[in-house]
Amino acid sequence: MVKLDDKKISWLIKSKDEKVKNSDIVNVLKITPRRVQQVYSQYKATSEIPALKRPGRPKKSVTIAEIELVKQVQEKFHTNALYLEKIILKLHDTKINHNRIHKIMLDEGLAAEQQPRKKMRRKWIRYEREYSNSLWHTDWHTIHDSRWAGKQIIAFEDDASRFITGYGVYDEATTVNSFAVLSEAIKSWQTRICTV
Numbered sequence: 001m002v003k004l005d006d007k008k009i010s011w012l013i014k015s016k017d018e019k020v021k022n023s024d025i026v027n028v029l030k031i032t033p034r035r036v037q038q039v040y041s042q043y044k045a046t047s048e049i050p051a052l053k054r055p056g057r058p059k060k061s062v063t064i065a066e067i068e069l070v071k072q073v074q075e076k077f078h079t080n081a082l083y084l085e086k087i088i089l090k091l092h093d094t095k096i097n098h099n100r101i102h103k104i105m106l107d108e109g110l111a112a113e114q115q116p117r118k119k120m121r122r123k124w125i126r127y128e129r130e131y132s133n134s135l136w137h138t139d140w141h142t143i144h145d146s147r148w149a150g151k152q153i154i155a156f157e158d159d160a161s162r163f164i165t166g167y168g169v170y171d172e173a174t175t176v177n178s179f180a181v182l183s184e185a186i187k188s189w190q191t192r193i194c195t196v
Helices: 006-015 020-028 031-047 064-077 081-092 098-107 174-193
Strands: 138-143 152-158 163-168
Touching: 006 020, 006 031, 020 031, 020 098, 064 081, 064 098, 081 098, 138 174, 152 174
Parallel strands: none
Antiparallel strands: 138 152, 152 163
16 A cells, blocks of 8 residues: 555546546555545545644653653663663663664663664675666575375566565475476476566
């Protein structure tokens, strides 16, 4: 699904006013028919274009009790936010998310700001090819579902698009079975390229 923005909402309302079918609006905006109805009925009720709310849960401010608790536990254990979350839960029976703890630690000067070098994107990242069909990778996996218990599955995946180019389910993970699936995947890929 695609998120709506102000421009798309305006277009939706204009289209509905011009008697465009819901199915056509759904196909263009990639939203559900129910969402089209919600937006348009809200517009009809208020005669104003609906404004989008900020998505997600509203932010909860940090309490003084949380700050004091984090400072107290940090002073005693001198560790990071992940461990402090577990320690606070175990010793004080209080659940504070580690991201919240880290924010408190930053505000109180108990943690260092993130180093700029750690934010830099690496030039080369494993398994992230730019072009489709420049790299496939594969692996065997034992199926644990009771219907297929003990069977082995192999899948070949295109690295850039994450498209499964071929797969097979067998009793054993063998080289012969691997080559059979690879050969079939190559044939189907060549057929697909020729028909485009």
